[in-house]
Amino acid sequence: MYALDVDAVASGFERIVPPNAVLERISSDNIFTEGPVWNKAEGALYFTDIIGNKIKRWSPAEGTHVVMDPAGHPDGLTLDREGRLVVAGWGARTVWRLEPDGSATVLATHFDGKKFNSPNDIIVQSDGAVYWTDPNGGCYNPGMCDQDVQKYHDFQGVYRLSPDGATVSLVVDDFEGPNGLCFSPDESLLYVNDTLRRHIRVFDMQPDGSVTNGRVFYEDKFPERGVPDGMKVDVEGNIYCTGSAGVHVIDPAGRLLGRIKVPESVANHAWGDADWRGLYITARTTVYLVRLSIPGIPHGSWPGAR
Amino acid sequence: MEWNFELVAGPYGGTTEGPAWDGSALLFSFTHGNLVLRYNPTTGQTTEFRKHTNRTNGLAFSARGELFACQQFSRRIIRFNPDGSSAPMPYLLDGQYHNNPNDLAIDKQDRIWFSDPIHRLSLMSSPQPHFEHQSVLRLEQRFDRSWILRRMTFDTSSPNGLLVSEDQKTLYVADSSPVTRLAELRAYPIRDDGNLGAYTVLHTWGHDHRGAQRGIDGMCLDEAGNIIACAGANRSGAGPMIYVFSPTGRVLSTHPTPVDDPTNCTFGGPNLEDLYVTTLKGHLFKVSNTGHRGWLIYPPKS
Numbered sequence: 001m002y003a004l005d006v007d008a009v010a011s012g013f014e015r016i017v018p019p020n021a022v023l024e025r026i027s028s029d030n031i032f033t034e035g036p037v038w039n040k041a042e043g044a045l046y047f048t049d050i051i052g053n054k055i056k057r058w059s060p061a062e063g064t065h066v067v068m069d070p071a072g073h074p075d076g077l078t079l080d081r082e083g084r085l086v087v088a089g090w091g092a093r094t095v096w097r098l099e100p101d102g103s104a105t106v107l108a109t110h111f112d113g114k115k116f117n118s119p120n121d122i123i124v125q126s127d128g129a130v131y132w133t134d135p136n137g138g139c140y141n142p143g144m145c146d147q148d149v150q151k152y153h154d155f156q157g158v159y160r161l162s163p164d165g166a167t168v169s170l171v172v173d174d175f176e177g178p179n180g181l182c183f184s185p186d187e188s189l190l191y192v193n194d195t196l197r198r199h200i201r202v203f204d205m206q207p208d209g210s211v212t213n214g215r216v217f218y219e220d221k222f223p224e225r226g227v228p229d230g231m232k233v234d235v236e237g238n239i240y241c242t243g244s245a246g247v248h249v250i251d252p253a254g255r256l257l258g259r260i261k262v263p264e265s266v267a268n269h270a271w272g273d274a275d276w277r278g279l280y281i282t283a284r285t286t287v288y289l290v291r292l293s294i295p296g297i298p299h300g301s302w303p304g305a306r
Numbered sequence: 307m308e309w310n311f312e313l314v315a316g317p318y319g320g321t322t323e324g325p326a327w328d329g330s331a332l333l334f335s336f337t338h339g340n341l342v343l344r345y346n347p348t349t350g351q352t353t354e355f356r357k358h359t360n361r362t363n364g365l366a367f368s369a370r371g372e373l374f375a376c377q378q379f380s381r382r383i384i385r386f387n388p389d390g391s392s393a394p395m396p397y398l399l400d401g402q403y404h405n406n407p408n409d410l411a412i413d414k415q416d417r418i419w420f421s422d423p424i425h426r427l428s429l430m431s432s433p434q435p436h437f438e439h440q441s442v443l444r445l446e447q448r449f450d451r452s453w454i455l456r457r458m459t460f461d462t463s464s465p466n467g468l469l470v471s472e473d474q475k476t477l478y479v480a481d482s483s484p485v486t487r488l489a490e491l492r493a494y495p496i497r498d499d500g501n502l503g504a505y506t507v508l509h510t511w512g513h514d515h516r517g518a519q520r521g522i523d524g525m526c527l528d529e530a531g532n533i534i535a536c537a538g539a540n541r542s543g544a545g546p547m548i549y550v551f552s553p554t555g556r557v558l559s560t561h562p563t564p565v566d567d568p569t570n571c572t573f574g575g576p577n578l579e580d581l582y583v584t585t586l587k588g589h590l591f592k593v594s595n596t597g598h599r600g601w602l603i604y605p606p607k608s
Contacts, residue, residue: 136360140360140379141380141433142380142397143397143434145394147393147394148391148392149377149384149392149394150356150390150392151357151358151360152390154357154358
């Protein structure tokens, strides 16, 4: 347990991060944690260890266990409408689904006849469409790569897989390092951050799944270690984005409310617990938990979820 | 005889490196452009051979014609496969990531010798720590054909160009030290057990009030076993030039280059009589009247 170190910037931050909050270390002995996602039916957190090449599961009762090894150096995880894990397969350079029987189903591998760069983070829309970011790092970072490290596309973009799984379309192609992505609570907006440009852009969602009107929403101008990477939204539409020093809490107008400081570089985070008020933070070797006052957006296969 | 440097490609404004003759054309890295380019002397055209290389530097063919590259910013050796894919070679030495491979030489046993200095930009950007040492490392295959990585030198400061002699008994290494401010061309005996013996220094570059002289960056061999080396710069010493050393280190001749900072060279052409030279500013020169004929492990002699 750490007393939580925060950087409260604007009023409203205390309403989200209670003064008595602590940072709890729930899983250690990993190499590079990423992709946290809460499975409400199981009361468990799934996450990846990219360099360790594993998918892992943590629950309060059972602690951390390996679910899959090797796992193609996986990165972001989410759940589809049936509660199955959908994986941004970074090193494997595919998007795939982990079935209940432990087998893997590949959902997408190529666009325009060329292998993806390295799918990084991934979300599922309420209609079943899958969106993911496709930066370079799974090709270029030693320790995170699979058998083929050649990058084929001349851009780094955001892709969408249609709800029927039949069509991969390129949604945006003008990023340097697209990384975390999330919808606003009503799914009218798509937020995507860019690690290399250290900012978040927001786009207007169109009925056909495309986006328009991209504009810079937030810039991380702090000097401390850390970059925009994982990103999630709470039920009020506040955006939680990794960045310098830890997790930045940004209101829907793009105003920084404050920062949750974390002692290791944060790669991603996700809400969990029965009340969706636990923020699970993956930071290199460790997964941390901090309890917040406003719940995140529920997801998965249970009634009332999106 | 005055060498005639003919500009055949570039300048690209950023470093060209790693010239490698593929049997009919010259491959070379344009490091800052993240490209490997291919100059075809028959057509005079230069085309893209590989894109998105994340700064490959040295390129080399094995005796079997496999093409390997030093992927500096990804801190590994990769193999460019004929189908367009790229396979990473092992990059962990005793569980740690090696540095930023710069140049490589492949011997007749398919062992890949490479220099592994530290690139200053990598020190700032790479998430994994670098070694305390900057050494020559070697990738080699075990009995089951799996690859392992070994450290071969324990006395280098910042190794750069390297060569294996045709008789496979000598490893030539260009090394420089920021401490002594000396640059050396070293000859390490390759012992029968595959390890290196004590080196001899074939040539030394010193320093004066203008700074340390620029030693060898890249080099190649001719069929007599002479070492053709790119060294020198306008800022100190006798200027940029191509040296020809005998196997024992006699300076047989020197040839000033028309631009500063020649980086690397290799022979090509139908009879391996054309010397190709790359530079820090991104030129590709061809010299057809060197009077030397190159020796390459690939393509095989017809």
